Each structure stands twice: as C-alpha cells, then as structure tokens.
Amino acid sequence: MLKFVIFSLLVVSITGMPQKREHDYDISENDSILQEYLKEIKKHVKLPPQKHYESFEPTDIKFHLYTSEIPKGLELIFDRNFSLWNSSFDPKIETVILIHDYYSSERMLVEMISAYLMNNVNVITVSYERYAGIKFNKFFEVQKKIGKVVAEMIRYLYSIGVHPDTMHIIGQGTGAHIAASAANILFPLQVGRITGLDPTGLDYDQNKSLEQLNQNSSVFVDVISTNSYEMGSGEHRGNIQFYPNVETGQLRSNVYTDHMRAYQYFVESIMKPYVFKAYKAKNHTAHLKSKSGISDYMGHFVSRKNIGSFYLDALNYPPYGGKLQDNGKMSSVETKIHDKVPKEIEKHN
Numbered sequence: 001m002l003k004f005v006i007f008s009l010l011v012v013s014i015t016g017m018p019q020k021r022e023h024d025y026d027i028s029e030n031d032s033i034l035q036e037y038l039k040e041i042k043k044h045v046k047l048p049p050q051k052h053y054e055s056f057e058p059t060d061i062k063f064h065l066y067t068s069e070i071p072k073g074l075e076l077i078f079d080r081n082f083s084l085w086n087s088s089f090d091p092k093i094e095t096v097i098l099i100h101d102y103y104s105s106e107r108m109l110v111e112m113i114s115a116y117l118m119n120n121v122n123v124i125t126v127s128y129e130r131y132a133g134i135k136f137n138k139f140f141e142v143q144k145k146i147g148k149v150v151a152e153m154i155r156y157l158y159s160i161g162v163h164p165d166t167m168h169i170i171g172q173g174t175g176a177h178i179a180a181s182a183a184n185i186l187f188p189l190q191v192g193r194i195t196g197l198d199p200t201g202l203d204y205d206q207n208k209s210l211e212q213l214n215q216n217s218s219v220f221v222d223v224i225s226t227n228s229y230e231m232g233s234g235e236h237r238g239n240i241q242f243y244p245n246v247e248t249g250q251l252r253s254n255v256y257t258d259h260m261r262a263y264q265y266f267v268e269s270i271m272k273p274y275v276f277k278a279y280k281a282k283n284h285t286a287h288l289k290s291k292s293g294i295s296d297y298m299g300h301f302v303s304r305k306n307i308g309s310f311y312l313d314a315l316n317y318p319p320y321g322g323k324l325q326d327n328g329k330m331s332s333v334e335t336k337i338h339d340k341v342p343k344e345i346e347k348h349n
Contacts, residue, residue, distance in 0.1 A: 058149045062075065063153060065084070066113050067089065067123070070087065076153070089122055091157070093120060094121045094122070094168060096112075096121050097150070097154070097167070098123065098125045100128075100172055100175050101174055101175055102132065103132055111267045115270040126175075126178075136202070137203075140203070144181050146181070147181025147182040148182070150181075150182040151185035154167065155189070164189065166192060171194065172263050173197070173199065173232075175197075179194045179196070184217070190218060194217050195222050195223070195266070196224070197266060198224060198260075201230070204233060205233055221239050222242070222302050224242045224299075225242065225243050226259065227255060227259040227261075230255050231256075231258075231259040232258075239304075239307045242276075242298040242310050242312065243311050244298070244314040245313060265314060268321055269297070269301065273299070275319070275322060276298035276314060278297070278311060280294040280306065280308050281309065281310070
C-alpha cells in the first residue's frame with residue numbers, strides 16, 4: 001500500500017486561533033449557508049492563517065506532480081517550464097489535475113492521489129492556499145486568475161505531447177468552477193474531461209454572469225451532486241449528472257459532511273469501478289418506481305455515451321457502494337442506507 005502523501009501546509013490549531021478580525025474568514029455576513037459551512041469545517045480541518053486579499057501573484061499557485069515513481073510529490077515551479085523534463089511524467093498516459101475547494105481539503109487531495117497512483121496515472125495538484133477563504137465576493141475575481149495560471153500549465157503539457165483526450169480535471173466545490181475558467185481560457189484548445197464534485201452553488205446559481213462549470217466547459221463534463229441547493233449547486237451542470245440519495249434531500253449530517261461526500265464516492269469509484277450503478281430518470285420519484293432502464297456508473301469509470309440525470313442509492317459510510325458478496329457481486333444498498341453512522345465506522349468520517 002502506498003504511503004500517504006504529506007503536504008507542507010501552514011496551519012494553526014482552531015482552538016488557538018485569535019479573535020476574529022475584520023478580514024478573518026469574513027465570507028458573507030448575510031449568507032447563512034456559508035456561515036454554517038464555516039462552522040462545521042472548523043470541526044474537521046485546521047484552517048491556515050488568513051491574510052487580507054490585496055493583489056494576486058501567479059507564483060502563489062502551487063503545483064505538485066505525483067506518479068508511481070514519485071509518490072511523495074515534486075513541486076512544479078511556475079516559471080521554469082514546470083520542471084517536468086526532470087521527472088517521471090509520462091505524456092502518453094492519463095493526466096489528472098486536482099483542484100481543491102474554497103477551503104482547502106488536504107484529506108481530499110491525499111485520498112485522491114493515493115487512489116490514482118495505483119492506476120498508473122499522472123496526478124497534478126493545484127493549491128491556492130493563499131486565497132482560500134477570502135471574502136466570497138472577492139473569490140470570483142481570483143477564480144479567473146487561478147484559472148489562467150492553470151490554463152498556462154495545461155498549455156505547456158499539450159506542448160510536450162499530452163493529448164487533450166487524456167486530460168482530466170477534477171474540481172471539488174469552487175475547484176470545479178476554476179476548472180471551467182481554465183477551460184474557457186484554453187479555448188479553442190479543449191480539455192477531454194472535467195469532473196465536478198458537488199460544484200458550489202450559492203452565488204453561482206443566482207448569478208449566471210459568473211464564470212462557472214457547465215456542459216460546454218469541456219468535451220465531457222460529469223458531475224456528482226451530494227449537497228444540492230446548500231453548498232452544492234442546484235443546477236444541472238454536466239453532460240451526465242449523478243444524484244445519490246436524493247430521496248432524503250441529501251442532508252443526512254451537515255453541510256460540510258454532505259458537500260465533501262462527493263469526493264469520497266469518487267475515490268471509492270477509482271478502486272471499485274462498478275459499485276455505484278445509477279439509472280437515468282426525470283426525477284428521483286421516477287427512479288424509485290422503476291430502478292431500471294438506461295444505466296451508468298458514477299465516478300471515474302463513467303461511460304461517455306450517456307447524458308442526462310442519473311439517480312442512485314449509496315451508503316453514508318465506507319464502503320459507500322456496498323459490500324462484496326460471496327458470489328462476487330456487490331450487495332444492494334437500497335435497504336442499507338442509514339441516517340446514523342455506526343460508531344465503529346464514524347471515526348473514519
């Protein structure tokens with residue numbers, strides 16, 4: 001088993017954080033959802049010291065390359081052709097670019113990298129820690145600038161032999177919209193695939209003039225929605241869009257946990273390709289009545305032939321897609337969905 005990747009993140013203990021100042025995580029005084037999200041995220045992760053946003057520096061965006069030969073990662077220096085010539089980067093295989101959410105999720109990046117390195121894939125992470133958690137109305141401006149830096153990196157990858165069809169950007173939350181910004185800047189060059197892991201809704205859903213993920217952002221766009229109409233978007237943004245556990249409104253725990261669930265489903269799909277079977281339906285009511293017809297698999301191994309909305313049931317604790325039975329088939333999770341996570345499993349969430 002591969003060792004977990006260790007990131008060098010400047011963090012402070014939540015319990016030791018100083019009293020809130022004017023620019024400390026002042027995201028939106030009038031947005032109760034963001035406030036709830038911030039409250040919950042503080043229980044799960046350590047937030048970096050926040051600086052007041054004054055200007056954007058491209059060198060603040062950090063890239064790291066991970067391959068099976070360099071599982072601990074190699075920083076790609078922005079002004080040095082990204083240092084790829086001295087690495088084990090293989091332009092002939094799939095390249096996955098990971099972009100974190102509005103508040104960085106080290107855990108998401110670590111789990112994604114660990115899963116992908118078992119599958120002979122180039123993994124590049126994009127970190128914008130310097131700008132994580134700034135006022136939300138300032139983030140829209142920064143988003144485009146981060147997207148421009150990411151686009152320059154992708155353009156360089158294309159110049160050394162990477163084919164657009166093998167380029168896959170995965171964005172969690174606001175990271176999905178940064179991926180869209182990068183793709184817009186690259187046009188007419190294209191990105192083969194963008195995956196949106198519960199793309200952020202909020203102002204994006206309310207203001208269509210904001211640059212955001214949609215079905216035209218790349219050749220193929222797939223989306224997993226786990227917290228629709230809260231932190232996640234209520235819009236249909238992908239060529240194919242998956243809605244797990246919609247029958248309960250998806251809110252089983254809290255805004256943070258539900259929003260993060262999308263990446264956890266995706267990580268499991270890398271290691272277990274065919275556990276998240278979903279069915280096409282007009283809505284979840286129709287799905288419950290039939291649970292048949294056109295189907296596809298949510299996650300990394302989704303086919304690119306289907307379009308529309310797909311619904312499925314999934315567990316809220318690992319293994320999220322169910323357990324392997326003695327006959328080699330995955331057990332149904334339709335009757336195993338629980339609002340309360342068993343105590344012996346809860347510590348892993």
